[in-house]
Amino acid sequence: MPGTSRTYAFLGPEGTFTEAALLQVPDALQAVRVPASNVNAALDAVRDSVADAAMVPIENSVEGGVTATLDAIATGQELWIIREVLVPISFVLVARTGVRLEDVRRVSTHGHAWAQCRLWMDKNMPGAEYVPGSSTAASAVGLLDGDCQYDAAICAPLVAREHEGLSVLAENIGDNPGAVTRFVLVSRPGALPARTGADKTTVVVPLPEDRPGALMEIVDQFASRGVNLSRIESRPTGQYLGHYFFSIDADGHAGEARVADALAGLHRISPGTRFLGSYSRADRQSTPVPAHTSDEAFSAAQSWVESILAAESLAGENGSGASPKA
Numbered sequence: 001m002p003g004t005s006r007t008y009a010f011l012g013p014e015g016t017f018t019e020a021a022l023l024q025v026p027d028a029l030q031a032v033r034v035p036a037s038n039v040n041a042a043l044d045a046v047r048d049s050v051a052d053a054a055m056v057p058i059e060n061s062v063e064g065g066v067t068a069t070l071d072a073i074a075t076g077q078e079l080w081i082i083r084e085v086l087v088p089i090s091f092v093l094v095a096r097t098g099v100r101l102e103d104v105r106r107v108s109t110h111g112h113a114w115a116q117c118r119l120w121m122d123k124n125m126p127g128a129e130y131v132p133g134s135s136t137a138a139s140a141v142g143l144l145d146g147d148c149q150y151d152a153a154i155c156a157p158l159v160a161r162e163h164e165g166l167s168v169l170a171e172n173i174g175d176n177p178g179a180v181t182r183f184v185l186v187s188r189p190g191a192l193p194a195r196t197g198a199d200k201t202t203v204v205v206p207l208p209e210d211r212p213g214a215l216m217e218i219v220d221q222f223a224s225r226g227v228n229l230s231r232i233e234s235r236p237t238g239q240y241l242g243h244y245f246f247s248i249d250a251d252g253h254a255g256e257a258r259v260a261d262a263l264a265g266l267h268r269i270s271p272g273t274r275f276l277g278s279y280s281r282a283d284r285q286s287t288p289v290p291a292h293t294s295d296e297a298f299s300a301a302q303s304w305v306e307s308i309l310a311a312e313s314l315a316g317e318n319g320s321g322a323s324p325k326a
């Protein structure tokens with residue numbers, strides 16, 4: 001509706017890396033932005049139609065998949081990824097103004113931030129105790145509470161600048177200067193984002209049980225159709241020990257014949273396969289398509305098979321061939 005701004009939920013509060021990712025979405029500055037206290041709450045805001053879409057972290061270059069997100073979108077009411085955003089990450093250590101580095105005993109932050117600063121912490125603050133936080137910004141802002149149970153927080157440089165009473169004790173404390181986190185914007189299923197030639201498709205495939213080679217069969221649905229995979233990870237379904245699903249990112253769009261055909265193959269092998277969206281790649285790198293897996297090759301192959309079947313039914317009509325009823 002013209003004039004109606006969209007509502008975006010995100011892992012908050014203000015100042016998270018997730019908010020930085022959301023601000024890269026073209027209309028996010030004019031939109032209503034609703035901070036959520038965890039990934040599930042952000043996704044539920046979409047499922048309950050409180051928000052049109054939610055930005056959540058899904059993967060980072062150091063620690064791998066954000067399991068809270070992978071699990072939450074693999075189950076429950078269906079959601080589709082409609083966009084991905086990459087954010088370069090740098091961390092600072094902050095404390096209430098006046099607190100010195102040597103006074104710090106307990107440090108709070110998001111689990112993925114802690115994992116990315118582990119070497120720096122071991123080297124510079126070997127005895128520090130980790131206090132899990134729901135986000136980097138929540139940990140930083142928590143320092144200003146009267147009854148705060150920790151002395152410092154790891155967060156984005158911007159958070160320290162925007163809150164009076166917080167001071168930076170150390171900068172660039174991430175172990176990997178090139179660290180990047182990938183975020184996804186998810187919405188309720190609707191119109192599929194248009195094909196751009198530089199797209200990704202995400203699926204969740206439950207591993208069929210007691211079937212030798214099931215994983216190979218799943219991977220082969222992509223390989224045999226020339227579809228490259230950019231991420232594949234297994235997650236326990238949580239139902240019982242040894243029951244897994246695979247979360248997979250493939251290069252290409254469901255509107256391409258080779259990807260659609262791979263999806264159909266996955267559904268045959270594992271009917272519980274869940275489509276999680278086709279969306280344009282954040283790096284805009286176009287996907288090379290081998291000639292024998294192009295839309296044209298698929299359509300020519302389909303016409304060829306149809307011509308064979310047409311000949312068969314003609315033979316049946318003329319009574320001159322071996323028809324199934326003969």
Ligand SMILES: O=C(O)C(=O)Cc1ccccc1
Pocket residue numbers: 011015016017018019057060089110112113134135136137181
């Ligand atoms: O806590 C945040 O600021 C987040 O957005 C989650 C996160 C944490 C660490 C690295 C990337 C994203």
